[in-house]
Amino acid sequence: MFISANCFFTVAAGIDAEVAQFFAANVHEPVVIDEATNVRLRWMVHKRVLVVMVVTYFAQTLDKGTINTASIMGIIKDTNLHGQQYAWLTTCGTLFWEFPTNRKVLLIQRLPIGKYLGFCICGWGLVLAMTAVCKNFAGLIVVRTLLGMLETVCQPAFVYLSTMWYTREEQGLVIGAFYSMNGFQQCVGGLLAYGISQIQHQSLKNWQILFTLLGILTACWGLFVLWWLPDSPMRAPKSWSPEDRLLIAERVRKNETGIQNREFKMHQAWEAFKDPTVWLITLISFTNALPTGGLGAFSNLILVAFGFTTLQTYLLAIAQGSIIMIFLFSATYLAKIYNQKLVLAFIYTLPNIAGTIVFICVKTNAQTKVGLLIAFYCMQGFGAVAVLNLAVMSNNVSRTKQVIASSLVFIAWAVGNAIGPQVFRANDSPRYIRAFIAHIVMYGVQLTAITVLRLRLMRLNVLKRRAQAIEPSTANGELKEEHISHKQAFDDLTDWENKDCE
Secondary structure, eight states: OEEEEOSOOOOOTTSOHHHHHHHHHHOSSOEEEEHHHHHHHHHHHIIIIIHHHHHHHHHHHHHHHHHHHHTTTTHHHHTTOOTTHHHHHHHTTHHHHHHHHHGGGTTTTTSOHHHHHHHHHHHHHHHHHHGGGOOSHHHHHHHHHHHHHHHTTHHHHHHHHHHHHSOHHHHHHHHHHHHTHHHHHHHHHHHHHHHHHTOOSOSSOHHHHHHHHHHHHHHHHHHHHHHHOOSSGGGOOTTSOHHHHHHHHHHTGGGSSOSOOOSOOHHHHHHHHHOHHHHHHHHHHHHHHHHHHHHHHHHHHHHHHTTOOHHHHHHHHHHHHHHHHHHHHHHHHHHHHHOOHHHHHHHHHHHHHHHHHHHHHSOOSTTTHHHHHHHHHHTTTHHHHHHHHHHHHTTOOSHHHHHHHHHHHHHHHHHHHHHGGGGSOGGGTTTOHHHHHHHHHHHHHHHHHHHHHHHHHHHHHHHHHHHTTOOOOSTTSOOSSOOOOOTTTTSOOOTTTOTTOO
16 A cells, blocks of 8 residues: 655645745655555654653543542542532633633644643643642632643644644544543543552641642653654654655645644634534534533542442442543544444444433432443443544644634533533432433434534535546545545645545
């Protein structure tokens, strides 16, 4: 198998200046990459980019989940939390900073992304460690807000990096790799919490030890990212040869998304706001995030209410994390095999619905706790849906349109995560019936949005190929063997402007 860019590089008006200079200096003949070279280049990128994304997202999810772990370590009692105050700790921060992190590409698009990401990681590590000195709700709300402000860089930055360094076929598994850390942190977090809970008669509370330890480790990792992560293929480490830098850039030509563009183009932003595809992806992000936000904050409290001990709850989190990873990796693998992301997103929503119905209908007691635990595990398919939705979103071409789409999707994700804990009312515990009814409504809207988006994309593919006199032959409206030149791949065109884009 060969990945080929059989065209000479030409400078278009919309191309980023650094990208134009890089190709003008290096491309003098058609570039062909054989499969062995492609595999070697992919592993080079994995070591520099994917490792950073996976470990950073693991740290982010582990740090974010500390409040859930601390909820059964005594933080609620020690800081005199009452009513909805604990729910507000999981709501604040993410919502207040998600839009500024993405708007107008002022940060992710314009700043060197490796340096920006490393700075944010160092910052949130220090803030996390400071949580240990908080004595009341006021102090906790401040540090949780600062933490959310710094952590929300992860998902949009990683989607941006995945389109910069990886081909479209690879992006689903790449996004799945870092998103799977939602499950892995449950496994490690459960073991870590179990270990810390064994420490007795120390001057610090167990939850204070947890925040301090994770905060220091995260800040150290941020310093490593500042040194290790390249900002782009053009600014790759000196250990990479000029030829390899060129080939790594050429690898992503067929994505039709380019590598980078630091210019904000208003007409492309306006196109993103007018595109129904973007709004449907945004809606799916919201409907998937709202149940996730609530379950992420209250899962340990729910499991304790089933009658499991605190230590059993820590260990059950390991199984929960494993199930999240099974859902996620099976979804991304099947998406790569069958190229049916939205069909799979629909299917992986169904276990969530089944588990939620059980929670609504079955009362909590000693005889039902095992069945309720199984139903709870069925509700972990949210990660699979989120990854499939992000993979669909990453196909929006042009940097301005992509980041505007990312902004809307991650704002929806933040709003969903912010509202999610609020539907779990203190006076509804331990069953939280009204919260789970709200989840059923969200899943119904999600299935509808997935169906409409699927039909829309199928229709657009058929129309685009019809306009090019290409006869579509599959259910997607695509041909498996299409010979597309990709001459406009780095011209920073949107999917509406670029006739080569799928």
